[in-house]
Amino acid sequence: MEQKTAEELKALETTRQTFxxxxxxxxxxxxxxxxxxxxxxxxxxxxxAPHIAVDEIANLVPEDQRKNIRVMDVAAGTGLVGIKxxxxxxxxxxxxEPSEGMIQLLKDTGVYNLKYQEFIGHGKSTVPADTxxxxxxxxxxxxxxxxxxxxxxxxxxxxxxxxxxxxxxLEFLTAVEEYRDKLEPYLDQLEQRGVWHKESRKxxxxxxxxKEGIVFxxxxx
Numbered sequence: 001m002e003q004k005t006a007e008e009l010k011a012l013e014t015t016r017q018t019f020x021x022x023x024x025x026x027x028x029x030x031x032x033x034x035x036x037x038x039x040x041x042x043x044x045x046x047x048x049a050p051h052i053a054v055d056e057i058a059n060l061v062p063e064d065q066r067k068n069i070r071v072m073d074v075a076a077g078t079g080l081v082g083i084k085x086x087x088x089x090x091x092x093x094x095x096x097e098p099s100e101g102m103i104q105l106l107k108d109t110g111v112y113n114l115k116y117q118e119f120i121g122h123g124k125s126t127v128p129a130d131t132x133x134x135x136x137x138x139x140x141x142x143x144x145x146x147x148x149x150x151x152x153x154x155x156x157x158x159x160x161x162x163x164x165x166x167x168x169x170l171e172f173l174t175a176v177e178e179y180r181d182k183l184e185p186y187l188d189q190l191e192q193r194g195v196w197h198k199e200s201r202k203x204x205x206x207x208x209x210x211k212e213g214i215v216f217x218x219x220x221x
Contacts (some may be wrong), residue, residue, distance in 0.1 A: 015208070021177075023144035025098065025119045032077070032099035042072070047208050050080035053138035053167045056215050060163055060199065061134065067091045070127060072132040072157055074120065077102050079109040079172025081176055086111050096120065121150030127157045134163045141168035148182050155195060158220045164196065170203055170212040187216060196220045 018031045027078050061069060066089035073081050076095035085093060103117050116127055135158045140146050142154040154164050174180050190200055199217040207213025 003171075017118065019142040021143045021146065023190075025122070027143075028144050029098040029100070029119075033101035047139070048204075048206055049167050049208070049213065050084055052204050052207065052213055052215060053081055053136050053165055054084040054088065056165055056167070056200075056202070056217060057085065057134065057136065060165070060217060063089055070088070070094075071133065071134045072096060072127065073112070074135060074137040074154065075146065076106055076112070077139065077204040079111055079154045080107045081136060081138050082106075082111040083109055090111075091125055111198040115122065119146075121147040123149075125153050125157075127153070128130050129156050130159050131157050132162055133159055134165070136165045136167075138165075138167040141166070141183075142172050142174075142177075143176050147178055151183075151186060151190070155190065160220055162220045164216075164218045164220060165200070166216040169206075169207055170214045185209060191218070194221055 018028065023031070069090055069092065071082075071085060071090055071093040073079075073085075073093060073095045076082060076097040077099075079095070082093045082095065093112055094116070095103075095112045096116040096118065097103055097106060098117060098119050101115065103115055106112050106115055116125075118127075119127060120127075135154050137146070137154065151166075154166070158164055172179055173184055176183075187198075190196055196218040199219055200215070201217075202215045204213045204215060
């Protein structure tokens with residue numbers, strides 16, 4: 001393994017602090033506020049979740065349908081997912097992001113229409129139900145981040161027939177106590193209950209540095 005540069009070590013440490021155990025949602029949002037000024041510069045090309053998400057979406061949504069698709073980008077961060085989606089033909093994109101600092105960056109992109117500054121998974125989301133043809137979350141899962149109950153919000157805001165795409169670090173399925181033996185079983189339970197159908201489950205390389213990622217894609221019934 002190649003030795004990390006000082007810049008890479010700083011990116012790893014900042015990420016570790018932001019994904020620490022035991023933080024409240026408000027504390028996590030505050031960390032993203034602090035990070036927002038140099039988030040993209042620090043992570044540079046070391047964090048591939050937005051690219052992975054958009055590649056998956058491009059495979060699922062035909063090009064001639066994209067301009068009519070209404071999209072919700074959950075945990076939208078600096079807006080990389082929305083920017084990439086706009087580049088491949090999506091026109092109607094909203095965002096959900098709890099960090100004020102990140103919300104300001106989302107506004108600057110000019111890509112997003114509605115911007116909801118709020119958390120999901122706590123029964124307080126104001127996003128209307130049955131609204132979106134595509135709901136995507138790339139990188140919003142981890143220690144002290146979106147709980148398993150947040151999945152219900154992803155389903156709730158999707159239209160019947162809509163897609164839900166979840167991109168996260170593979171190791172978080174077992175390393176995060178909130179998700180261990182809970183998250184993927186719950187995704188499967190929703191399928192067994194007829195809530196949605198699994199389109200694909202893919203493990204991908206180099207999600208974050210050398211860490212693998214996983215992509216779940218579902219179609220809501």
